[in-house]
Amino acid sequence: MTTTATTVRVSALRKRYGSRAVLDGLDLSLGVGVTGLLGPNGAGKTTLIRCLATTLAPDDGWIEALGLNPAVADERTELRRRLGYLPQSPGFYPHFTAFDLVDYVAVLKDLTNRRERHREVRRVLDEVDLGDRADTKVRRLSGGMKQRLALAQALLGAPELVVLDEPTVGLDPDQRMRFRSLVSRLGERLTVVLSTHQTEDVAALCERVIVLAAGRVAFTGTPATLAASAADRVWRTGGRPAKGRYWRAADGSYRVLGDPPPGGVPDEPTVEDGYLLCLDAVDPAVIR
Numbered sequence: 001m002t003t004t005a006t007t008v009r010v011s012a013l014r015k016r017y018g019s020r021a022v023l024d025g026l027d028l029s030l031g032v033g034v035t036g037l038l039g040p041n042g043a044g045k046t047t048l049i050r051c052l053a054t055t056l057a058p059d060d061g062w063i064e065a066l067g068l069n070p071a072v073a074d075e076r077t078e079l080r081r082r083l084g085y086l087p088q089s090p091g092f093y094p095h096f097t098a099f100d101l102v103d104y105v106a107v108l109k110d111l112t113n114r115r116e117r118h119r120e121v122r123r124v125l126d127e128v129d130l131g132d133r134a135d136t137k138v139r140r141l142s143g144g145m146k147q148r149l150a151l152a153q154a155l156l157g158a159p160e161l162v163v164l165d166e167p168t169v170g171l172d173p174d175q176r177m178r179f180r181s182l183v184s185r186l187g188e189r190l191t192v193v194l195s196t197h198q199t200e201d202v203a204a205l206c207e208r209v210i211v212l213a214a215g216r217v218a219f220t221g222t223p224a225t226l227a228a229s230a231a232d233r234v235w236r237t238g239g240r241p242a243k244g245r246y247w248r249a250a251d252g253s254y255r256v257l258g259d260p261p262p263g264g265v266p267d268e269p270t271v272e273d274g275y276l277l278c279l280d281a282v283d284p285a286v287i288r
């Protein structure tokens with residue numbers, strides 16, 4: 001892994017909804033490359049992503065992204081020009097064509113020269129393999145195509161920071177493979193943050209992973225380190241274990257996570273194993 005300069009710094013970030021602290025004094029720093037954000041439902045991933053994308057203001061703490069402070073109006077506007085954001089549930093206008101929808105976002109992003117803007121819209125549609133669907137109405141696109149359309153608008157105008165909230169939801173295996181290829185290319189020169197539940201995506205393309213639990217960082221490091229943290233906690237055994245977390249694999253053996261079962265032999269740990277065991281180490285009272 002290459003060490004890169006920090007492009008995003010988050011310090012003592014707090015966000016509450018009512019009496020509940022959703023981000024509870026979060027500190028992290030990111031650089032060029034792809035960072036995966038893992039965490040159980042309700043951990044605060046979308047809340048953090050929205051703070052980074054400047055669509056939600058934190059209650060306390062600060063963010064510095066690309067040298068800009070989103071709490072200052074002028075700097076927030078500048079940051080919005082320089083970031084691409086794929087929200088968790090993108091709102092689409094169903095009667096727009098794919099081209100018109102991305103063109104509309106391009107206008108909002110201040111791409112004022114019509115000819116250049118249209119060229120840029122075609123470029124991002126091609127990037128996500130939707131070039132031949134440019135004239136299709138959004139309501140006629142499949143779920144996966146809509147997801148790619150949402151990704152296309154996040155790539156407009158050469159962003160330096162790309163923030164993606166569950167970008168692979170609804171993609172078929174072929175498209176997920178293409179997505180990985182696209183995002184890994186982006187990560188060669190940009191800061192990319194993606195929130196996901198797909199540990200395979202994290203293992204396949206993220207240089208760095210952050211596990212959020214109850215609004216705090218439970219782990220930060222490489223996917224390999226997260227996987228390695230599960231060494232000696234993953235087992236294979238022939239007989240059904242009496243307790244613990246396990247499942248029966250296709251070959252009839254049982255894969256067990258946790259204490260060694262009778263007759264268990266160590267198995268190769270994965271990012272998912274490391275992630276699940278990392279959550280086990282968090283006080284269950286704070287994971288709601």
Ligand SMILES: Nc1ncnc2c1ncn2[C@@H]1O[C@H](COP(=O)(O)OP(=O)(O)OP(=O)(O)O)[C@@H](O)[C@H]1O
Binds near residue numbers: 017022046
């Ligand atoms: N606008 C809101 N008002 C009140 N509570 C909210 C609001 N938005 C989010 N929450 C709560 O904040 C917590 C964190 O939500 P968030 O969407 O950030 O989690 P997440 O990690 O992205 O979860 P998921 O994996 O399910 O998408 C959840 O309990 C959620 O119900």
